[in-house]
Amino acid sequence: MVLTPTGLRFQGRLLPCAVGRGGVVADKREGDGATPAGVHRVVGLLYRPDRLPRPAPWARPILPGDLWCDDS
Numbered sequence: 001m002v003l004t005p006t007g008l009r010f011q012g013r014l015l016p017c018a019v020g021r022g023g024v025v026a027d028k029r030e031g032d033g034a035t036p037a038g039v040h041r042v043v044g045l046l047y048r049p050d051r052l053p054r055p056a057p058w059a060r061p062i063l064p065g066d067l068w069c070d071d072s
Contacts, residue, residue, distance in 0.1 A: 002009045003024070007016040022034030045059040046066065054061075 003019060004014075007014050009015075018035075020033045020035040022032045024037045025032070025034040026037045028034055028036040045056055046062045047055055047059050049061045
């Protein structure tokens, strides 16, 4: 597994992903700009129905009233 500027390269595939400006760290702290290292379970998935079909039966389309924060 190799992290590149454009994503994660694994078993011959490039998986697009975003990594925080602080890199990947085991000791994540609020506001450090880092991405936590570890194995994490996906607990939700939002998608844009105007851009792609539903990626999973349990995925939820993004609605006009949805809000989120990415610590930027």
